[in-house]
Amino acid sequence: MGLAKTELFTTEQNKLASLLKALAHPARIAILQHIIQSNTCICGDLVTEIGLAQPTISQHLKELKNSGLIKGTIEGTSVCYCIDEQNWNIARELINSFFNQNSNSADCC
Amino acid sequence: MGLAKTELFTTEQNKLASLLKALAHPARIAILQHIIQSNTCICGDLVTEIGLAQPTISQHLKELKNSGLIKGTIEGTSVCYCIDEQNWNIARELINSFFNQNSNSADCC
DNA sequence: TTATTTAATCGTAATATTGCAATATATAAA
DNA sequence: TTTATATATTGCAATATTACGATTAAATAA
Numbered sequence: 001m002g003l004a005k006t007e008l009f010t011t012e013q014n015k016l017a018s019l020l021k022a023l024a025h026p027a028r029i030a031i032l033q034h035i036i037q038s039n040t041c042i043c044g045d046l047v048t049e050i051g052l053a054q055p056t057i058s059q060h061l062k063e064l065k066n067s068g069l070i071k072g073t074i075e076g077t078s079v080c081y082c083i084d085e086q087n088w089n090i091a092r093e094l095i096n097s098f099f100n101q102n103s104n105s106a107d108c109c
Numbered sequence: 110m111g112l113a114k115t116e117l118f119t120t121e122q123n124k125l126a127s128l129l130k131a132l133a134h135p136a137r138i139a140i141l142q143h144i145i146q147s148n149t150c151i152c153g154d155l156v157t158e159i160g161l162a163q164p165t166i167s168q169h170l171k172e173l174k175n176s177g178l179i180k181g182t183i184e185g186t187s188v189c190y191c192i193d194e195q196n197w198n199i200a201r202e203l204i205n206s207f208f209n210q211n212s213n214s215a216d217c218c
Numbered sequence: 219t220t221a222t223t224t225a226a227t228c229g230t231a232a233t234a235t236t237g238c239a240a241t242a243t244a245t246a247a248a
Numbered sequence: 249t250t251t252a253t254a255t256a257t258t259g260c261a262a263t264a265t266t267a268c269g270a271t272t273a274a275a276t277a278a
Contacts, residue, residue, distance in 0.1 A: 003264080054226090188255060
């Protein structure tokens with residue numbers, strides 16, 4: 001099919017998977033790291049910093065924006081992207097609590 | 110293209126993205142939660158617990174195994190899957206440190 | 219106004235993912 | 249051995265993703 005059967009899963013499972021999907025590409029990881037590391041918001045320099053074409057970067061930025069992890073504000077002819085701190089923290093918590101479900105792991109295997 | 114340009118990114122960026130990709134599907138989230146929540150290792154019940162066909166579950170299990178997050182041992186005719194605690198912790202740390210890069214965020218947007 | 223600059227969108231090709239029926243494999247039971 | 253049970257693999261259809269050239273849109277500069 002190619003289509004995830006979202007109706008089989010809980011809203012939380014779908015939400016977590018969707019968030020992880022937004023992060024699951026090296027270009028988007030790189031973009032987020034660039035945004036985080038530059039004190040001021042990075043704008044179009046991403047295209048030169050990362051070696052991908054401008055439409056490709058723009059597409060990845062759109063996905064990150066849709067996920068809520070970043071937000072962009074128009075600044076003259078360019079656009080200024082930065083982390084959406086609130087959603088970033090929500091995402092962190094969501095992933096954290098997934099990883100910290102305590103497995104009463106008797107290491108049975 | 111449909112092919113990620115891995116050569117543009119660092120090994121760490123690719124590794125993190127690859128790990129996140131393994132997690133980025135509700136079925137695989139659900140499978141991991143089932144494995145964690147059952148005190149003993151879960152075996153074949155996943156097919157009935159989650160509503161997907163047996164080959165589909167098998168495929169998702171394979172991906173999780175490839176990512177290193179779970180391991181399976183043959184137990185008679187069935188296979189017993191459980192979390193690979195060591196790799197699980199490595200994954201947790203990798204994702205954690207990604208989220209905890211301190212943004213010197215002057216909240217510029 | 220007409221460039222120029224910057225980013226978004228459109229269209230499309232190449233590839234990947236998801237899901238499952240059919241089949242294969244492997245172990246256990248009869 | 250034959251049969252039953254459990255899981256893996258194969259092959260394929262439907263859909264999604266990635267990447268980019270061409271174009272568009274929007275703001276600024278000349």
